[in-house]
Amino acid sequence: MHSARDASKDNVVNDARLDEYGYCDDYMLAVDRRQFPDVPGQSEGFGFRTAYDIVCIALDEWKAGPVMPFNQVSHAPDL
Numbered sequence: 001m002h003s004a005r006d007a008s009k010d011n012v013v014n015d016a017r018l019d020e021y022g023y024c025d026d027y028m029l030a031v032d033r034r035q036f037p038d039v040p041g042q043s044e045g046f047g048f049r050t051a052y053d054i055v056c057i058a059l060d061e062w063k064a065g066p067v068m069p070f071n072q073v074s075h076a077p078d079l
Helices: 009-016 026-035 046-063
Strands: none
Touching: 026 046
16 A cells, blocks of 8 residues: 555655555566567667656556545445
8 A cells, every 4th residue: 555645656666665666567568569660770678668758657546546445435236
């Protein structure tokens, strides 16, 4: 769980002393690199880094929003 003060993915990585790809292990990174291949003429890993950056930006924007207290979280109704 991350605290509300962690305003960005970079803060979480620095606080937890994680490498660039955070909680992703080698297997996850290998699978993801196959899912996001490199664009011809770009450096190795360009496709994956671009996709990863998009996800990190979206998470940073989400974390910057209002924090909902746990007692206000509701669950989807049973179908």
